[in-house]
Amino acid sequence: MDEIDALRSLGRDVPPPDPATRRAARMALLAHAEARASRPPWLPAARLGIRRLRVVGALAALAIVAVLASGLLPLGLRPDPAAAAALNRVADIAARQPDGPRDGYRHTRSEGAYLHCLGGSPDHPNGYCALLPVSREIWIKPDGSGRKIESRGEPIWFGPADRAAWQADGSPDLRGQPSDTRFGPTPPGVDPWVPQVWPGSLYYQNVDALPTDVGALRHLIDERAAAAEGATDYERFTIVGDLLRETVAAPKVRAALYRVAASLNGVELVGSMTDRAGRTGTAVAMTNDQSSRGLERRLLIFDPETSVLLAEEDVLLHRVDWLDAEPPMVIGYNTYLTSEIVPTIS
């Protein structure tokens, strides 16, 4: 027997993974894969489970003070009566709209871009990052069946350092291949509210099953926020965005979602804003001081006449050493060009 044999005897009786742990890990992987695959990939990293670092939180707290002092956040983290009024006004419009047919596919066509980093993160400052444009068209039924078409465009570089690092890495293709995938339904009995994922199906939150009572809906959103990254109003604001995005929510549900957003501390009214498709809408925003990326702001732009969500945008508000750009930097956006219910997949 040699030292390797002796070494091999160490810990070889370690128990196999518990089946429940294995199932949970598998489900987490699938949820992670599906979150990256069927939802807009520019969602904040914090929602995908990246740990929040204490030091980042402390730096973000300092940054908040600096940003408040600079006037970027004139209303700070207090409730904003103007934002609440704008959101309640569009909620009133939605509540007066008739319910159309709900059978069929929720069809959304969008153009966006997301932050794509290879090795570039607060922990790995020597990588590079770019905005990667994505064109996306999706048809989803509440049963999870549907079709998704995606293609990515040429990277948009934040600055010459990122581009040079990419070239030094051999200029790898960041676009990947365009995809066109069809999906089958989820198994029967799946809770439409709980975000579960099944291989071969799309993730869909059945917003038709949501309560239209604002208090009941707020309670559900509170529960999900607590189960996700923390019961913060930013998390609640993000969930409202999740439930408006690619769901073609019924008018009364949409109204309740806007009223929940109006009740959140920290929502601010940005005002009239033109989206990247040239449409004028009303923008509200919330700033997140808990992101692992630092201080960032999310904007929702909605049509004040139709109550439809037009666009979303994520902006990084402070300088970071892993991104070759000056703040504020747009690190993700999506513009919803079509949002409708159709009987068939075209």
Next chain:
Amino acid sequence: MEARSDAQIIAASWVEPLVFAAVFDRHYDAVHRYLARRVGSDLADDLAAEAFTTAFDVRRRYDTAHPDARPWLFGIATNLLRHHRREEARRLRAYARLERPADADDGFGGIEARVDAGRAGPAIADAVTRLSAGDRDVLLLFAWVDLRYEEIAVALRIPVGTVRSRLHRARRRLRELLGDSGQYLGADTLTEALEPDG
């Protein structure tokens, strides 16, 4: 029909991400076992899950010239351990405190060998704690995962020559340490570290 290689599955997951679950199904238990031996089962539960989500995120960079994904996966798992050296040291110290019962069926064959293993186990655990992190990674991928030199090189992204030298150094150091304690009873096997790759 011939089963698809890991590389084929990973390439397919570039288009259809959920097929990556097949990689999990094949290798999760082995990755978990490796991590559990190094840092204990509780932490291994978290790290094994993190290893596969990390692997998913970087799957586009997988070199499909390697049909077997194990070196890549164990490399990711090993990388995650960098943040948990203290837990690993505690785990190794726990091994060092353990005395294997002499009558346990340890698979070494004869009673003499079993006694050797029982004696050497605690000492070798103690010796492993004294190795550098880089040498320990190479040694444990070799001894616990049975990766070949080239595979360890892929896992740790180091040249094969570095794998050889680290393994050589680690084994020599182990033997020195065990010799100091008087508990190492095996033959001189230093040359095994220099054997041709197979």
